[in-house]
Amino acid sequence: MIIALDFPTPADALAFVRRFPHPEELFCKVGMELYYQGGTAIVQALQSLGVRVFLDLKLHDIPNTVESAGRIIGALGVALTTVHAQGGSVMMAAAKRGIRDGAAASGVAPAKILAITQLTSTSPTALRDEQQVAVPLPESVNHLAQLAATSGLDGVVSSAAEVARMQPGLPDDFLFITPGIRLANAVHDDQVRVMTPDAARRAGSRGIVVGRPITQAADPVAAYQHIKSLWEEPLNE
Numbered sequence: 001m002i003i004a005l006d007f008p009t010p011a012d013a014l015a016f017v018r019r020f021p022h023p024e025e026l027f028c029k030v031g032m033e034l035y036y037q038g039g040t041a042i043v044q045a046l047q048s049l050g051v052r053v054f055l056d057l058k059l060h061d062i063p064n065t066v067e068s069a070g071r072i073i074g075a076l077g078v079a080l081t082t083v084h085a086q087g088g089s090v091m092m093a094a095a096k097r098g099i100r101d102g103a104a105a106s107g108v109a110p111a112k113i114l115a116i117t118q119l120t121s122t123s124p125t126a127l128r129d130e131q132q133v134a135v136p137l138p139e140s141v142n143h144l145a146q147l148a149a150t151s152g153l154d155g156v157v158s159s160a161a162e163v164a165r166m167q168p169g170l171p172d173d174f175l176f177i178t179p180g181i182r183l184a185n186a187v188h189d190d191q192v193r194v195m196t197p198d199a200a201r202r203a204g205s206r207g208i209v210v211g212r213p214i215t216q217a218a219d220p221v222a223a224y225q226h227i228k229s230l231w232e233e234p235l236n237e
């Protein structure tokens with residue numbers, strides 16, 4: 001279970017993490033908001049507290065630019081990172097090369113790379129009318145997942161609702177990481193394709209990303225524990 005540290009400043013993010021008695025047990029996501037303020041220093045500050053870091057910068061550019069950015073990300077020793085599958089197979093392969101080379105140069109393990117398929121804020125209607133994608137949304141997600149796998153990536157980000165359809169034909173250890181997690185009857189905010197933590201696990205999700213339901217809770221540590229217990233519930237049945 002991954003907490004999205006969508007905070008405006010590094011100080012806010014570190015204060016949040018320090019509320020937890022064992023930060024070294026946390027897996028946290030640094031996304032664009034926090035990274036654009038805190039840069040590599042916030043990644044290193046979290047790592048020095050023992051936090052496992054998912055650096056989510058959603059790279060989507062020409063292959064050469066993505067490869068160069070990948071070298072910098074690779075050198076950081078983060079556990080996970082992201083690129084957009086819609087950047088194409090050549091771009092995804094370039095990201096992998098860059099991350100592998102950056103990691104080798106600084107003697108750390110290369111980050112596993114996830115491809116963003118269709119954002120969980122995208123509705124089927126927006127996919128059809130704005131992106132002019134003619135196939136149904138689960139089919140588009142499935143196609144991009146297959147492309148990510150053949151490009152050598154380690155997994156995908158999608159809604160948990162699409163995981164079951166993607167599984168056949170993909171490696172057993174392929175990572176299905178699913179944001180858009182909400183408790184039953186909770187507000188969806190800007191998310192469209194949502195699922196509860198326990199339903200996501202049952203649907204085959206390998207990891208959930210949870211932000212506001214934890215970070216904006218009155219008691220974030222209690223909210224984290226509650227969502228974690230729901231996420232683990234299907235395993236205990």
Ligand SMILES: O=C(O)c1cc(=O)[nH]c(=O)n1[C@@H]1O[C@H](COP(=O)(O)O)[C@@H](O)[C@H]1O
Nearest residue numbers: 004031118119120157179180209210211212
């Ligand atoms: O790459 C992501 O993590 C991501 C992909 C996606 O399709 N949807 C999505 O919500 N996310 C991220 O997951 C987190 C979800 O946050 P909450 O909606 O606050 O739980 C945010 O940090 C998003 O950037």
